[in-house]
Amino acid sequence: MAATQHAWAVVEHGKPLQKIEIPIPEPTGTEILIRVTHCGVCHSDLHFWEGFYDLGGGKRMYVKDRGATLPRAPGHEIFGTVVKHGPDANPKTVSVGSSRVVYPWVGCGKCGRCEDGDDNLCVAQNIRGIFTNGGFAQYITVPHARYLVDCGNVNPSVACTFGCSxxxxxxxxxxxxxxxxxxxxxxxxxxxxxxxxxxxxxxxxxxxxxxxxxxxxxxxxxxxxxxxxxxxxxxxxxxxxxxxxxxxxxxxxxxxxxxxxxxxxxxxxxxxxxxxxxxxxxxxxxxxxxxxxxxxxxxxxxNITGTPQHLRDVAEIAQSGKLSPIPITEVPWDQANDALQELHAGKVTGRLVLIH
Missing domain, CATH: 3.40.50.720 (NAD(P)-binding Rossmann-like Domain)
Structure with missing residues (x-):
């Protein structure tokens, strides 16, 4: 495997994404390396690209005040293939070559919220696409197999959206x-x-x-x-x-x-x-x-996103055949900038999904 990968990254807020070369992360501990194959483009990605949130009354909260740094590959609706296990990960839990949806709202794993399974309420989150590189990169790591969910035969372009929407x-x-x-x-x-x-x-x-x-x-x-x-x-x-x-x-x-x-x-x-x-x-x-x-x-x-259990429940409902898929438009990964600007212009019906 090569030592580096490419990623479409926010290098400067409000400016076009740049295609940069970054290291492929080496999984440590219980981490698992994922080769991204599909990534939804969400309005939250737009807010990160812009660099701020409107608090009203002329006030803003900047993403840097949340601890986010640049350059950063956005994208949190991630579907991909398991490539490698860290030394403490159990390869029997999810095998190399398996395809999974990623739960991106990862918590610290140590606080009471995380112990209760409420990663989305952790105050020290390590969210994919904000605090660490997301699905606009070619490879990402997840800290543990519990953040990977099997969606069976659900179309990967639909399944990737389960991680957020x-x-x-x-x-x-x-x-x-x-x-x-x-x-x-x-x-x-x-x-x-x-x-x-x-x-x-x-x-x-x-x-x-x-x-x-x-x-x-x-x-x-x-x-x-x-x-x-x-x-x-x-x-x-x-x-x-x-x-x-x-x-x-x-x-x-x-x-x-x-x-x-x-x-x-x-x-x-x-x-x-x-x-x-x-x-x-x-x-x-x-x-x-x-x-x-x-x-x-x-x-x-x-309501801020949901828990890993919510993702597992969505996957189960989808596999039951009861959940109708939303309209999906697949976009080549190299057109990440165009996808973001289409969303910014309000021209998207359903979801745009980058195909790596």
Whole structure:
């Protein structure tokens, strides 16, 4: 094996990715070396490329303040092939040549959160594509076999998305529980996550889904995916339209955008006891009238990705045949810059996946 690899990397925030040569990491301890074959292109990759998050009120949180350094190969929706084991890894757990989805939200492995299996809540994460190189590189390591999940015969271009969009939507839906199949749910945003959520809700037996998006093309994609109704979130009275489409106040809402406008729309649309799950990171601030919030016994819950168990559960649901695949557009790995810019321009329906 060669000693070096190529990676499409952020060398300067906001500037085109550069193809750089970096060492192929040598797996140590229980680490496993993966040859990346597929990598989804996610909106979180865009935020990393831009270098900041909008906190509202003119304030920003910079990725460097999270401890991220450059150059860095982004990409966290990773599918690849096992190449080599570290000296303490058990080759019988996952053999060389096996293809697996990577869980990218790796925790420190030592804290209480990690011991409970909640790597996504660890305060010392080593996320692939942010704090260490991700799937825009040719090779990555994972710290342990437990972060590799078998998806059987699921198309690798679909399976790679389970590491972010798949596990995130399952985690978000579970936060809405208890939720009866007929109770209406509002989804804001019909991008890759929104379409994945429609598919997951259907797989779990939910039958009343209202999807809001500003794009007519994405609303059409949501209808194709099986949502019950669609609406333009820029409507004159979006709350009224959402409630009418649902047949009454919403039991819950999942906001895959999370701007000031969408967050306030979601909160106003849910009925008494309703829950709003905040997933997107477009950013900003929202206004919240506290008395109606209390009288309505409403909940606003943040959701950051999901756990390794969520990924295993998504893989199981997908292999059962119940989970419809989202629209996938495969893009050659050398067109990583074009893929990122298409996403930045809002031209993507479903998910772009880089093929190595």
């Amino acid at each position: 798949g596990l995130t939507v399952l985690s978000s839906i579970q936060k809405l529980k208890p939720l009866r199949p007929e109770e209406p749910v509002l989804l804001i945003g019909a991008g890759g996550l929104g379409l994945a959520c429609i598919a997951m809700l259907q797989a779990l037996g939910h039958k009343n889904i209202v999807t809001a998006d500003i794009s007519a093309e994405k609303r059409h994609a949501a209808l194709d995916a099986g949502t019950t109704a669609v609406m333009d979130s820029r409507a004159e009275d979006p709350v009224k339209e959402a409630i009418q489409a649902a047949g009454g106040p919403l039991a819950g809402a999942i906001d895959f955008v999370c701007s000031k406008q969408t967050a306030e729309f979601a909160m106003a649309s849910v009925g008494k006891g309703g829950k709003v799950i905040a997933v997107g990171i477009m950013g900003g601030e929202m206004s919240l009238s506290l008395v109606p919030f209390t009288f309505g016994s409403k909940s606003l819950i943040g």
